[in-house]
Amino acid sequence: MPPVDVLIQRLDPELPLPSYAHPGDAGADIVTAEDVELAPGERALVGTGIAIALPDGYAAFVHPRSGLAARFGLTVVNAPGTVDAGYRGEIKVILLNTDAKETVRLSRGDRIAQLVIQKVEKAVFHEAGRLPGSARGAGGHGSTGGFTGS
Numbered sequence: 098m099p100p101v102d103v104l105i106q107r108l109d110p111e112l113p114l115p116s117y118a119h120p121g122d123a124g125a126d127i128v129t130a131e132d133v134e135l136a137p138g139e140r141a142l143v144g145t146g147i148a149i150a151l152p153d154g155y156a157a158f159v160h161p162r163s164g165l166a167a168r169f170g171l172t173v174v175n176a177p178g179t180v181d182a183g184y185r186g187e188i189k190v191i192l193l194n195t196d197a198k199e200t201v202r203l204s205r206g207d208r209i210a211q212l213v214i215q216k217v218e219k220a221v222f223h224e225a226g227r228l229p230g231s232a233r234g235a236g237g238h239g240s241t242g243g244f245t246g247s
């Protein structure tokens with residue numbers, strides 16, 4: 098599939114554009130525009146220094162980076178954050194330090210999250226008094242079991 102063209106504005110000329118670490122990657126890494134210090138359990142809304150204009154029918158999703166999650170417990174509170182095609186403001190990341198003990202320190206320019214660009218469908222919602230049956234029915238939230246914890 099050919100890549101989709103996305104207009105991007107650098108709000109901070111010194112910071113890099115999003116970049117794919119490898120050709121086959123789904124996520125393009127984005128950086129923090131500021132130094133950030135997060136105490137255990139603390140969250141922060143962090144600027145990335147970029148704004149984009151996605152074509153209609155696309156959205157960008159802000160995902161955590163697994164390395165930061167595994168090493169420091171750093172995640173994105175609203176993962177994946179949704180950047181609408183019509184949004185022209187700075188892309189921001191809502192970081193959360195989930196670690197119980199250690200403070201997370203990030204420097205301006207550090208890669209903190211990744212943007213996944215996807216096509217999205219628009220739905221037309223048709224109200225119905227009854228829904229068609231299905232094999233799952235209303236079962237959810239653990240209805241198939243498989244838990245070993247107590």
Ligand SMILES: O=c1ccn([C@H]2C[C@H](O)[C@@H](COP(=O)(O)OP(=O)(O)OP(=O)(O)O)O2)c(=O)[nH]1
Pocket residue numbers: 159175177178179180181182184187188189190191
């Ligand atoms: O992780 C995120 C999530 C959202 N946004 C921006 C782009 C998005 O288009 C806009 C609104 O996001 P969302 O709809 O998730 O937030 P909301 O709380 O519903 O705000 P609004 O009332 O502005 O829609 O905020 C980000 O920069 N980063």
Ligand SMILES: [Mg+2]
Pocket residue numbers: none
């Ligand atoms: Mg919204």
